[in-house]
Amino acid sequence: MPRLIAHLDMDAFYASVELLRYPELRGRPVVIGGSRDHGPRTRADGTREFATLRSYVGRGVVTTSTYEARALGVFSAMGMMKSAQLAPDAVLLPVDFDAYRAMSRRFKAAVREIAPVVEDRGIDEIYIDLTDVPGAQDDRGLAVARALKSAVQAATGLTCSIGVTPNKLLSKICSEFDKPDGLTLLDVADIPARIWPLPARKVNGVGPKSAARLAGHGLHTIGDLAKADPAWLRAEFGASYGHWLHEMAHGRDERPVVTSSEPKSISRETTFERDLHAVRDRAELGAIFTHLCEKLAGDLGRKGYASKTIGIKLRYDDFRSVTRDLSLPTHTFDAREIRRAAGTCLKRVDLTRRLRLLGVRAGALMRIADLVGAHPAAVGCAPARARVAEPYRGLPLFDTPASASEGDGAAAAADGAR
Numbered sequence: 001m002p003r004l005i006a007h008l009d010m011d012a013f014y015a016s017v018e019l020l021r022y023p024e025l026r027g028r029p030v031v032i033g034g035s036r037d038h039g040p041r042t043r044a045d046g047t048r049e050f051a052t053l054r055s056y057v058g059r060g061v062v063t064t065s066t067y068e069a070r071a072l073g074v075f076s077a078m079g080m081m082k083s084a085q086l087a088p089d090a091v092l093l094p095v096d097f098d099a100y101r102a103m104s105r106r107f108k109a110a111v112r113e114i115a116p117v118v119e120d121r122g123i124d125e126i127y128i129d130l131t132d133v134p135g136a137q138d139d140r141g142l143a144v145a146r147a148l149k150s151a152v153q154a155a156t157g158l159t160c161s162i163g164v165t166p167n168k169l170l171s172k173i174c175s176e177f178d179k180p181d182g183l184t185l186l187d188v189a190d191i192p193a194r195i196w197p198l199p200a201r202k203v204n205g206v207g208p209k210s211a212a213r214l215a216g217h218g219l220h221t222i223g224d225l226a227k228a229d230p231a232w233l234r235a236e237f238g239a240s241y242g243h244w245l246h247e248m249a250h251g252r253d254e255r256p257v258v259t260s261s262e263p264k265s266i267s268r269e270t271t272f273e274r275d276l277h278a279v280r281d282r283a284e285l286g287a288i289f290t291h292l293c294e295k296l297a298g299d300l301g302r303k304g305y306a307s308k309t310i311g312i313k314l315r316y317d318d319f320r321s322v323t324r325d326l327s328l329p330t331h332t333f334d335a336r337e338i339r340r341a342a343g344t345c346l347k348r349v350d351l352t353r354r355l356r357l358l359g360v361r362a363g364a365l366m367r368i369a370d371l372v373g374a375h376p377a378a379v380g381c382a383p384a385r386a387r388v389a390e391p392y393r394g395l396p397l398f399d400t401p402a403s404a405s406e407g408d409g410a411a412a413a414a415d416g417a418r
Helices: 014-023 080-084 099-113 142-156 168-174 188-194 208-216 222-227 230-237 239-249 282-303 335-346 368-374 384-389 406-416
Strands: 005-009 030-034 091-094 119-120 125-129 160-165 181-185 266-278 304-316 320-331 354-367
Touching: 005 142, 005 168, 005 282, 014 030, 014 099, 030 080, 030 181, 091 335, 099 119, 099 125, 099 142, 142 181, 168 354, 222 239, 230 239, 266 282, 282 304, 282 335, 282 354, 304 368, 320 335, 320 354, 335 354, 354 368
Parallel strands: 030 091, 160 181
Antiparallel strands: 005 125, 005 160, 119 125, 266 354, 304 320, 304 354
16 A cells, blocks of 8 residues: 655744734734734724834844745744844734644644644644545545645634655655645656756755755756766765665655654753843843743653753854753752752853853653652652742852952852852
């Protein structure tokens, strides 16, 4: 029986969720990525007043944008200030990840009612194995794919785009063909006409550096790669990557749809609206750091994991990034322990420069149920809800004396972090 694999990608997901909340913004360029201060204000007459990019000042980046904003050149990961130059009248909305996660759970549940073999690839995309779904083989998955799109829209009010092909590689490409609200079916026989003309960069796995290197050899499209000598590809790009390039260009991919996987790490980070300093902004940094640790602890407890390695990530004002990790004697999902370990990591980084990003990471994860079952004393935490919800202000970060000089204060800040 031939495989039928679908890739379902929600259309402009974050922005579309916001348009459900604010339907009056439909048809207008909308950018998601502001802070809470950029939320709409309700006027006396009940109408809403929205912020625009024209008034934005800060260091943030675009999380996503509507198709109308994309038509003006505003895309994900673009600096907000640059976006303001391109689309000054675009509406600016704050990010609301809680709402996006809730909608993500709804669309995935709707899909599983029809096709239960689902691989979760993120908040807004999944792979679905349609091979054994009743009726799917009759029309190469067309009717089932249409049913999936209808179910998603009924459950969420949102549209999605689906590609159905013999494998994950091709389906990922095809789900982008007719966005938004697209549906593309493709068979192996269609590869020369529909896949080979595409730029090599369209394939997930060919990044900017690889694409530039390929272009240096005159290999611009997937078809160029398909015609290349496989032995030369292996010699030039290494045995593994060269072999993959050849297989990819011919549309070959045997990866299964994996219905469960264990995360390697869970993290929380934030980019500041302005660069912050360990001395002058120690109170603000301490509050942010506490909030990140509490959120991370909540993520661990909610997802059922405990961590034995806690790490931090800093990005300085010159865009250099540093990370530090600390291994713990036992696994934990306790905010206090996470904060203490992360504070210890801070002692090992330079705190004399201004910071533009701060993050906390939990690695070496194990399921709490497995730890408790095997070793009841191996989890360093009280019940998750009780401890994570507990107000936690006992370990100040960047706690320097007010009279400290900037240089000496930074060193004291690191020593004071616990």
